[in-house]
Structures are given as structure tokens and as C-alpha cells.
Amino acid sequence: MSHHIEITVNGTHQALDVEPRLPLVFALREMLDLTGTHVGCDTTSCGACTVLVDGTPVKSCTMFAVQADGCSVETVEGLAAGGELHPLQKAFWENHGLQCGFCTPGMLMTAKALLARNPRPSEVEIRRGISGNLCRCTGYQNIVKAIQQAAAEQSTAAAAGD
Amino acid sequence: MIPAAFEYAAPKTVAEAIALLRGADSGGKILAGGQSLVPMMRFRLAAPNLLIDITRIPELRIFKEESGYLRIGAMVTHGELERSAMVGERYPLLASTARVVADPIVRERGTICGSLVHADPAGDWGAALIAARAQAVVTGPAGERTMPLDDFLVDTFTTALGEDEILTEVRVPTPPALSGGNYQKIERKVGDFATAAVGVQLTLSEQGAVEAVGIGLCAAGPVSLRATAAEGMLIGKVLDDASITAAAAAAATQAEPTADTRGAIDYKRDMVRVLTSRALHAARAAIRA
Numbered sequence: 240m241s242h243h244i245e246i247t248v249n250g251t252h253q254a255l256d257v258e259p260r261l262p263l264v265f266a267l268r269e270m271l272d273l274t275g276t277h278v279g280c281d282t283t284s285c286g287a288c289t290v291l292v293d294g295t296p297v298k299s300c301t302m303f304a305v306q307a308d309g310c311s312v313e314t315v316e317g318l319a320a321g322g323e324l325h326p327l328q329k330a331f332w333e334n335h336g337l338q339c340g341f342c343t344p345g346m347l348m349t350a351k352a353l354l355a356r357n358p359r360p361s362e363v364e365i366r367r368g369i370s371g372n373l374c375r376c377t378g379y380q381n382i383v384k385a386i387q388q389a390a391a392e393q394s395t396a397a398a399a400g401d
Numbered sequence: 402m403i404p405a406a407f408e409y410a411a412p413k414t415v416a417e418a419i420a421l422l423r424g425a426d427s428g429g430k431i432l433a434g435g436q437s438l439v440p441m442m443r444f445r446l447a448a449p450n451l452l453i454d455i456t457r458i459p460e461l462r463i464f465k466e467e468s469g470y471l472r473i474g475a476m477v478t479h480g481e482l483e484r485s486a487m488v489g490e491r492y493p494l495l496a497s498t499a500r501v502v503a504d505p506i507v508r509e510r511g512t513i514c515g516s517l518v519h520a521d522p523a524g525d526w527g528a529a530l531i532a533a534r535a536q537a538v539v540t541g542p543a544g545e546r547t548m549p550l551d552d553f554l555v556d557t558f559t560t561a562l563g564e565d566e567i568l569t570e571v572r573v574p575t576p577p578a579l580s581g582g583n584y585q586k587i588e589r590k591v592g593d594f595a596t597a598a599v600g601v602q603l604t605l606s607e608q609g610a611v612e613a614v615g616i617g618l619c620a621a622g623p624v625s626l627r628a629t630a631a632e633g634m635l636i637g638k639v640l641d642d643a644s645i646t647a648a649a650a651a652a653a654t655q656a657e658p659t660a661d662t663r664g665a666i667d668y669k670r671d672m673v674r675v676l677t678s679r680a681l682h683a684a685r686a687a688i689r690a
Contacts, residue, residue, distance in 0.1 A: 242409060259409035259452065262443075281402055283440050284592060286506055296506045301439045305409050306432075306454060349506065370591040371504030 244308035248273065249317030257304045263297075264288045266304035267314060275315040275344050279373070286372030289345035290314050296352040298371075315344035318351070326396075327351060327389040336385035338376035345372050350386045358394050362387065404442035411454040415461065415540055415569060418453050423542060423565045425451040431567055432456070433475055436503065436511035437519040461569060470536075470572040471495075475515070479508035493687040494582025494602050495573065498529040501584065504592040514568045517553065520560050520624070523594040527554055527625025528617035529584050532600035535573045541566035557623045579612075580604040581687030585676040586619070589663060595620045596663040597672035599628075599652070601680040603640070605688065611635045616648075616680075620663075621656035621673055628652040631677065640685055649678040 241256045248271060255270055267273045267290070279287030281300050288299045291313040318325035327347050330336065337343045346369060353360060353368040360368060365386050366379070374382060412418045422429045428450030432438060441447040455461055456476060463474035464481065471492060473482070482488055483499035502508055502516070502525050516526045517537070530550050537553035539546050542565055550571070553561050562568060576582070586598035598619035606612045614635045616628040631648040638644045658669035 240408065258406065260404045260406055260442075262403075262439075265403075282443070283436065283507065286504070289506055295509050297510060298506055300443075301436060301507075302510070303409070303435075303439070303452075306411075306435075306456065308411075368505055371506035 242305045242308070244305055246304075246307050246309070247311040249313060255304065259303055259305045261304045262300050263290070263292075263302045263304045263307055263312070264299035266307075267299065267312070273314050273316050277341055277344055279341065279345075284373070285342070285345075286349065287342050287345045289348045289372065291348055291352055294352065294355065296349050313348070313351075315347055318347060325351075326392050327354075327386070330385040330389040330392070331382070334381045334385040334388060336378060336382045338378050342372060342374045346374070346382055350389070353386070354390055354393060358397070359390055360386070402443045402445075404439075405445060405448040407442075407449055408451045409454065410451065411457050413457060415455075415458060415567065418455055418458065418567060419540065419542055419565055421451065421453045422567070425449075425453075427564045429453055431518070433515040434478060434511040435515075436507045437515065437521070455567070463570065466491075466575055469575050471575060473513050473571045473573065475512060475567065475569050477513055479503070479511050479513065479516075480505070482513060483508060491576065492533075492573065492582070494529055494533055494584055494600055494684070497582070497683075498525050498584040498600060501525065501586045501588070501598075507592070514571055517550070517571060518560055518562065518568050520554055520556075520558050521594075522557055522622060522624050522626075523620040524625070525584070525586065525595065525598060525600075525619055528598060528619035528621075529600035530571060530573065531617035531625050531627050532602045532615035533573045533582065533617075534602070534615050535571050537561075537568055538570035538572060539563075539566050540569040545569070547572070551627055554624050576602065577604055579606070579688055581684040581689075583680045583683035583687055585680040585683065587672055587676065594663070597621060597656075597658065597669050597676055599673060599676040599680045601677070601684040603681070603684040603688070605640065605685075609639050611638055611640055611644075616652055616677060618652065618656055618673060618677075621658050621669070623657070626656065628655050628677065630655055640681065645678050645681045648681065649674045652677040 277287040279285035430449035461476040582602040602615040604613040618626040631652040653674035656673040
């Protein structure tokens with residue numbers, strides 16, 4: 240039996256009818272055409288499918304869409320505002336924080352949640368924070384550098400805005 | 402991989418959830434964080450007819466100290482416990498366990514109680530909370546019953562839960578003065594199951610003798626194991642290098658690991674020895690003056 244759910248995705252209200260067994264990631268990719276969120280391992284290991292649900296990072300292959308009823312979901316498509324890259328996206332670009340790019344959507348969403356909770360993380364905190372996201376190009380050095388740069392830019396911007 | 406079809410319900414109270422379980426005639430399954438159950442369903446190792454989502458039951462979010470216990474409700478996540486300043490200050494065993502469960506994203510959704518109900522002998526909370534001498538609070542149609550976690554964890558993937566019961570809470574005794582604790586784990590990579598892990602909860606007397614000690618072993622047998630021999634030989638002793646070495650050897654002897662891709666039996670048994678020694682030293686160091 241399908242269930243009617245209402246979710247907000249990247250600020251847009253969406254009403255969907257979903258079978259309970261549909262993982263959230265497939266609702267995003269196949270029903271809403273938001274294919275920025277990637278399916279990697281499909282078994283809760285790799286973190287490529289990480290999205291934010293009410294601000295919390297979630298492996299969207301390991302949550303059913305029906306569970307997200309009433310929640311706010313944020314995907315990689317929601318990062319760039321008005322054609323401007325998000326500071327994290329810009330930092331990943333500038334630091335070569337990606338090679339093949341497959342893990343990048345998950346890395347970005349995890350990094351966003353990390354910086355929201357801890358605006359100036361140490362290198363160790365960043366490495367611990369992204370330890371649920373696998374990069375098979377082994378670009379961790381540059382991913383860490385990118386997150387450090389975004390953290391520095393965001394806190395400078397926050398200070399300038401005070 | 403899409404799971405077998407199931408019905409879904411999201412009750413608002415524990416009583417409603419239990420009524421749903423009863424009505425499902427043993428085909429119902431409780432969904433909390435889903436970080437073990439959902440992968441099992443996607444592999445079709447589990448195929449419940451009805452999934453009862455308890456994430457919208459406010460009473461299961463209880464997380465506070467009360468009457469000599471830390472009450473951890475069924476919906477408390479590893480991440481919430483990991484970030485708790487109160488846990489960091491007064492429950493070093495729990496704090497050091499929460500940091501190494503699965504990976505940081507899984508910790509945001511996975512729950513302590515859900516991990517216990519899953520009853521994987523390689524699960525961290527079974528060993529840690531056996532060391533802490535935690536109590537399982539089980540709620541069913543007839544009300545609540547409480548039992549030591551040792552009795553709740555029956556066998557691999559098997560608990561003392563009846564078909565119409567829910568693990569609603571786990572209660573961890575608030576450690577008295579001169580107590581410390583620690584959890585030590587070896588894993589091949591973040592998110593893998595433990596190769597071996599050991600939890601220790603310790604209380605010393607004013608004279609420095611061991612007044613109480615709990616030692617739990619993870620991935621060291623068909624179920625989370627209490628290292629009873631090691632505990633017994635430490636009571637009343639001064640915790641020094643000699644007594645720690647002897648207790649660690651006893652814990653290793655009691656361990657019953659199996660050989661797999663993470664290591665051979667002899668290696669794993671030896672890691673139980675090493676980790677028991679490290680956890681005892683660290684637990685002692687965690688005692689506050």
C-alpha cells in the first residue's frame with residue numbers, strides 16, 4: 240500500500256505517494272529527478288548518498304522515504320544559491336577536493352553538517368567527521384584542505400557580518 | 402536492492418506500538434534508527450510484514466540521570482550520547498564507546514537500544530553495557546520488566562524480548578566516587594565490525610583496592626561476554642601491573658572468538674588480552690580525584 244508523504248526538499252514542498260519499502264535515495268533520484276545524490280555501495284558503508292534530514296546527515300540508502308514524512312531534506316542540489324557555488328563547493332574546486340567526483344555530493348553534505356555544528360574544526364575533527372564517507376580516488380588530503388578553507392572563509396564572513 | 406514489501410505504521414505511544422506488534426502476529430518489527438535493520442531488509446535477511454516506526458514516540462527520547470541511573474530511552478542515538486557533556490564527564494566508558502560505534506553518519510541515526518536488540522556479538526554496546534552492569538527495561542502488554550543486560554542478551558541475534566515486547570530503555574548505574582571506565586576497540590577501518598573490543602568499568606576503594614569491576618568482551622563469542630574470571634580475580638586487589646596482566650590473561654582465556662577475515666583465533670584471543678590490559682589502565686586513569 241502506498242503512503243502519502245509531504246517533505247520539503249531544498250526548500251521546495253513536495254507531496255509524494257511512496258511504497259514503504261522505497262529508500263529515500265530512490266525517491267530523490269527517481270521521483271524528483273535529483274540525481275546529484277549518488278548511490279554507491281547501497282549498503283550503509285560508503286556515504287555517497289548522504290543527505291541532510293532536518294539538518295542531520297543521513298545515509299539515504301538506509302532510510303525509507305516514508306520515514307521522512309514532514310521532514311526537511313537537503314541534497315547537493317540545494318547548496319549553490321542563485322548560481323553561486325556554496326563556499327564548500329568553491330573550496331572543493333579550488334583545492335582539487337575531488338577527482339572522479341562520485342563521493343563528492345556525500346562529502347559536501349557531511350562537511351556542511353560538520354561545519355554547522357563545529358565552525359572551526361581541527362584537522363583531526365575533520366578527518367573523524369568524514370570517516371563515514373569513502374573516497375576511492377584517495378583524495379582525502381585535498382578534501383580535508385577544502386573543508387579547512389571553507390571553514391576559514393565562513394568564519395571570516397561571519398566575523399565581517401558582525 | 403529493494404526489501405520485500407511491508408506495511409508501515411508510525412505510532413505516537415508505546416502502548417500503540419505494542420498493540421501493533423501483537424496484531425502483527427509475530428510478523429512485526431520495531432524500527433528505531435534502522436541502521437542494522439534496514440540493511441538486513443535490503444539484503445533480504447529480514448522480511449517483516451509490518452514495520453513499526455517508533456521514532457515519533459516522544460517518551461522514548463528520555464535521556465537523563467534519575468534515582469542512581471542514567472536512563473537511555475529507545476530513541477537515544479549514539480551521536481546524542483557521544484555529544485553529551487554529562488556523559489563525557491561522568492560516564493567515560495560510555496563516552497569512549499560512543500566514539501567508535503560504526504561511523505559518524507550511522508551514529509546520527511542508530512540507537513543504543515536498537516543495537517542491543519540487534520544482539521550482534523560484534524556490537525559495541527553489548528560489551529560496554531555488560532561492563533557497566535546496565536539493566537534492560539522491557540515493555541509489553543502486561544507492563545514493564547527489568548533484567549540485567551547479561552540476561553537480555555541470550556545468543557547471537559537473540560534476546561529475551563517476547564514477540565510483543567519492546568526494549569524501551571536501558572539503565573546504566575551512575576558510577577560512585579573513585580570510578581572510571583574505558584572502551585578499547587581494534588577495527589580494520591571505521592565502520593567495520595570490531596576485530597576485538599573490551600569495555601571496563603572500575604571502582605576503587607580509598608585504599609586503592611578494586612571494589613567493583615565489570616569487563617565486557619565484544620566479538621569474542623556467540624554473545625557479548627562477561628569476563629567473569631578476570632573480574633573475580635581483581636576484586637579486593639590493588640590494581641597494579643601484575644594484577645592487570647593476570648586479569649588480561651584470564652579474559653583472553655575466557656574469550657571464544659571465531660576465525661574470519663579479521664583474524665585467526667589465536668590473534669583475536671591475544672588482542673582480547675592486550676585490549677583488556679589497555680582498558681584497565683585507561684579506566685584507572687579516568688578516575689577523578
